[in-house]
Amino acid sequence: MPPVAGIEAEAVQLRTDAAVGGQVQVRVTDTGGEPFTVTSVAIDSPGFAPLPDRVVDAAYAPGQTIDLPTPFGEVVCDRAAEPAAARLTVVRPDGAGEVLRVPLAAEDLTEIHADTCGARAALAVAGVTVTGLAVDGEAATGSLVLTRTGDDDRAVTVTRLEGNVLYGTGADLPRTLEEGAASLRVPVEFTMARCDPHALAEVKQPYRFLLGVQVGEDAEVPVDLPLEQAQRDVLFALVDAACR
Structure with a gap:
């Protein structure tokens, strides 16, 4: 999956996310030289059932990082969690909007997938x-x-x-x-x-x-x-x- 110029994303599970269940933070960083606004976010991973985009309103300045709480769908155990992407609707300063698939660093998401599928496999035995x-x-x-x-x-x-x-x-x-x-x-x-x-x-x-x-x-x-x-x-x- 090709990188997206000026935007990086990582899936991070905080303690509060584990308590809520079914969500992670999509940690988005403006790595470019221009501001932008994210108006929706979703996780795009073969190991999780797709969910509708979550509406957000997060304005980024160059160098800024903002966490976006994002639900993930039902775990699909016959598919890997990666490669994963953050699907973002991004609005530029001139008002132009576009939907982007930003490569998602997904170590925490992969761990959630592995733990869930491991538990399912064990409980299928006893x-x-x-x-x-x-x-x-x-x-x-x-x-x-x-x-x-x-x-x-x-x-x-x-x-x-x-x-x-x-x-x-x-x-x-x-x-x-x-x-x-x-x-x-x-x-x-x-x-x-x-x-x-x-x-x-x-x-x-x-x-x-x-x-x-x-x-x-x-x-x-x-x-x-x-x-x-x-x-x-x-x-x-x-x-x-x-x-x-």
């Missing part, structure tokens, strides 16, 4: 659920259950379960769903990591917990622990039980 979650004193306890979902008989190892700013986790890991076994059940516990008002008010993803999963000899992949609304309600109730 699904993950949480069962029996209930508040027990100052903890919420239940079971982490792996259930084989297809014909792939390889061993599946749960390597780790990470807490977040608000909640800590406890589980006897790593544990392995042995080759050919149908299911694995592991007791799991959630506790409060923080009870201060700032953490309770500002946490962006209170119910996001990362599970490490390894299928056979493949590399470990991060998987979001699936929690239904009723289970999130249990964790919400834990705040009252443990943070009095």
Whole structure:
């Protein structure tokens, strides 16, 4: 993809983007000698389903960089994320407008694609659920259950379960769903990591917990622990039980 004179673009996932989900910043820089205005932006990548252009109003001076929050579409795992482009509608000082495909430095976008497709592949071998979650004193306890979902008989190892700013986790890991076994059940516990008002008010993803999963000899992949609304309600109730 040929470069576009005077414009460079990079996809960057900030912490706030990860919290919101489904978006990155398209970091556009005016590398030329003339100002311009960007009035719409979209990500053009074979590894993501296309979305309509997002309307923006960002005026650039020479040398200026502005981040444009930009959603990305559903991940397409049988295609690579790169080469990628930022599709920009650019208006010049004389009022002339044009749609440009600016080569997009997409390391963060490629990582999102790889993590999403790795998780899908692992969960196609063994699904993950949480069962029996209930508040027990100052903890919420239940079971982490792996259930084989297809014909792939390889061993599946749960390597780790990470807490977040608000909640800590406890589980006897790593544990392995042995080759050919149908299911694995592991007791799991959630506790409060923080009870201060700032953490309770500002946490962006209170119910996001990362599970490490390894299928056979493949590399470990991060998987979001699936929690239904009723289970999130249990964790919400834990705040009252443990943070009095």
